Amino acid sequence: MRNIGKNKTSRLKEILYTHIKNNLKEYLIVLILFLIGLIFGIIFVNNASSSQINEIVTYINEFIENIKTDTKIDRVQLLQNTLISNLILTFIFWFMGSTVIGIPIVYGIVIYRGFCFGYTVSSIIASLGIGKGILFSLTALLAHNIILIPCILALAVSGIKLYSSIVKDKRRENIKLEITRHTIFSLILLFLLEISAFIEVYVSTNLLELCIRYC
Numbered sequence: 001m002r003n004i005g006k007n008k009t010s011r012l013k014e015i016l017y018t019h020i021k022n023n024l025k026e027y028l029i030v031l032i033l034f035l036i037g038l039i040f041g042i043i044f045v046n047n048a049s050s051s052q053i054n055e056i057v058t059y060i061n062e063f064i065e066n067i068k069t070d071t072k073i074d075r076v077q078l079l080q081n082t083l084i085s086n087l088i089l090t091f092i093f094w095f096m097g098s099t100v101i102g103i104p105i106v107y108g109i110v111i112y113r114g115f116c117f118g119y120t121v122s123s124i125i126a127s128l129g130i131g132k133g134i135l136f137s138l139t140a141l142l143a144h145n146i147i148l149i150p151c152i153l154a155l156a157v158s159g160i161k162l163y164s165s166i167v168k169d170k171r172r173e174n175i176k177l178e179i180t181r182h183t184i185f186s187l188i189l190l191f192l193l194e195i196s197a198f199i200e201v202y203v204s205t206n207l208l209e210l211c212i213r214y215c
Contacts, residue, residue, distance in 0.1 A: 023157050023161060027153060030156040030157055033110045033111050034153060037111035037112060037114025037115040037117075038115065038118035040115050041114065041115040041119035041121075042121075044115070044118075044119060045126055046122065056123045060123065060124060064212050075201050079197060079201040079202075083194055083197050086193040086194055087190065089109075089152075090155065090186055092109065093106060093109065093159060094159075094182065096109075096159060097155070097156075097159020097163070097182060097186075098159070098182060100166070103160060106156050106159045106160070109156070110153070113149075113152055117149070120141065125137070140211075141204070144204050145196075147195060147196035151189045151196070154185075158185045158189075161178075162178050162179065162182040166178060
């Protein structure tokens with residue numbers, strides 16, 4: 001049984017390595033776009049006016065106080081919203097990646113997600129200071145984003161790969177084959193995104209509550 005498990009793990013690593021190697025250029029492109037968005041998010045917070053900073057600080061402090069006063073988080077509703085959000089995100093990536101004119105929108109989504117991540121982390125650090133801010137960010141964002149961010153990048157790469165394949169070979173058979181591959185790959189990533197939703201709601205949220213109450 002152990003050998004079977006090791007063989008499956010080795011096979012999975014080999015498939016993942018081959019996939020990234022064959023699409024390294026595309027992954028570098030979307031990673032750079034994500035980082036550009038992240039940097040813009042950081043710059044946006046750092047150059048925000050004093051009134052905007054005060055609004056951010058007030059919002060985060062109120063959120064922390066609500067948790068400290070045992071205000072319960074509706075995890076069922078939160079999970080439902082996150083699952084639906086990830087489903088919509090995957091569908092948008094799939095649909096836009098399946099159209100020639102949709103690739104710029106795919107790029108835009110990657111930049112936007114990077115912006116949101118950079119904005120969120122910078123806002124937390126601006127409100128709580130470097131030490132508590134980093135700890136808060138790690139507990140609130142790290143666990144589920146380990147899955148979420150790579151899946152977003154992979155969805156974008158799948159769309160780019162589909163577009164490139166269709167441009168190179170416009171035969172109907174090739175288009176059908178590439179769309180099928182794109183669809184299957186997107187469904188696999190959707191499954192992983194929904195796992196990240198459970199982690200966000202039941203792991204990240206619990207870690208965040210512990211961090212706020214005992215740190």
